[in-house]
Amino acid sequence: MRMMVLASGSKGNATIIAAGSTRILVDAGMSCRELMKRMALVGEYPESLNAILITHEHLDHVAGLSVLARRLKIPVFFTEGTHRAWVRMITPRTTMSYAKWLDNLQREKEARATDHLPAHTVATAVMESEPLVVDDPLEPECAEPEMDAEPAAPRVKDNPSFLPVVEYFRAGHGFCIGEIDVSPFTIPHDAADPCGFVFHARSESIKMAIATDLGYVPPNVKMALRGVDVLLLESNHDLEMLKDGPYPWSVKQRVLSRVGHLSNTACAEFLMRDYDGGAHTIVLGHLSAQNNLPELARLAAEQAIGERMTLLGNRVVLAGQDEPLEPICL
Numbered sequence: 354m355r356m357m358v359l360a361s362g363s364k365g366n367a368t369i370i371a372a373g374s375t376r377i378l379v380d381a382g383m384s385c386r387e388l389m390k391r392m393a394l395v396g397e398y399p400e401s402l403n404a405i406l407i408t409h410e411h412l413d414h415v416a417g418l419s420v421l422a423r424r425l426k427i428p429v430f431f432t433e434g435t436h437r438a439w440v441r442m443i444t445p446r447t448t449m450s451y452a453k454w455l456d457n458l459q460r461e462k463e464a465r466a467t468d469h470l471p472a473h474t475v476a477t478a479v480m481e482s483e484p485l486v487v488d489d490p491l492e493p494e495c496a497e498p499e500m501d502a503e504p505a506a507p508r509v510k511d512n513p514s515f516l517p518v519v520e521y522f523r524a525g526h527g528f529c530i531g532e533i534d535v536s537p538f539t540i541p542h543d544a545a546d547p548c549g550f551v552f553h554a555r556s557e558s559i560k561m562a563i564a565t566d567l568g569y570v571p572p573n574v575k576m577a578l579r580g581v582d583v584l585l586l587e588s589n590h591d592l593e594m595l596k597d598g599p600y601p602w603s604v605k606q607r608v609l610s611r612v613g614h615l616s617n618t619a620c621a622e623f624l625m626r627d628y629d630g631g632a633h634t635i636v637l638g639h640l641s642a643q644n645n646l647p648e649l650a651r652l653a654a655e656q657a658i659g660e661r662m663t664l665l666g667n668r669v670v671l672a673g674q675d676e677p678l679e680p681i682c683l
């Protein structure tokens with residue numbers, strides 16, 4: 354089983370979890386081109402991805418989502434709340450009743466089912482009305498295929514949030530993608546329905562977890578993170594740096610709140626008091642560029658783990674924003 358953190362932080366998040374022949378991309382928070390570039394750097398082919406899983410709808414987790422999903426024509430897994438929020442975000446002027454939303458979903462489903470159009474026609478039609486999804490228009494490897502002469506169905510054309518396949522999951526209800534069992538859990542964060550995940554490779558009895566973008570570590574998260582072999586955990590900010598830093602007061606309040614981000618101190622508290630000490634590797638992620646220093650995050654975590662850090666376990670590594678982390682293979 355492998356975890357490949359392609360990027361982690363407020364400028365973009367994306368991680369690949371791989372086991373056997375299954376590849377899951379968790380979040381697509383960078384341009385399609387950048388995501389593909391980073392996949393190549395860790396030796397993964399975009400075409401080998403089976404699915405994209407979204408933690409929540411903030412832009413640093415979804416910036417390249419629609420372009421990548423349409424290009425690869427793979428399913429995107431959301432909670433319904435996150436999907437709705439994402440659709441609202443990329444079609445900001447639309448106010449939609451719940452009935453209309455369900456109706457739209459049904460029509461999209463029908464459009465896929467009766468998809469007499471070649472898939473790329475649908476994708477191209479959607480691209481025409483691409484609104485907020487910021488992707489470099491010049492990126493050749495992510496360009497949509499040539500438009501067919503045949504006109505696309507208008508209902509698809511009108512819908513900028515169209516994805517090839519949408520699947521829903523619910524926090525607390527496990528599901529599987531290929532050879533990987535996925536257990537989503539709720540995290541406290543200021544998004545519609547944010548989730549962390551535990552991934553379990555059935556054949557290898559190895560567990561890897563992702564828990565970033567959380568204001569604090571509630572009991573359900575502590576429970577979920579028991580017995581994991583690799584843990585990507587948020588260590589967002591140093592409290593002093595945040596307090597003295599350049600953010601406006603309102604943003605500081607947001608970050609510090611119970612639905613904001615995990616500080617180095619809170620991360621260390623979890624590692625000291627609640628963490629079972631059994632992981633091979635702990636990856637500190639979503640570090641703030643403004644309000645943290647890698648050395649501070651590492652020091653806090655290493656002090657918290659203390660003597661449990663050995664050659665065989667509890668290795669602490671830091672995921673960054675600018676380049677992929679060395680793949681973690683177990």
Ligand SMILES: [Zn+2]
Nearest residue numbers: 363411413566
């Ligand atoms: Zn984030």
Ligand SMILES: [Zn+2]
Nearest residue numbers: 409411542566
């Ligand atoms: Zn977020």
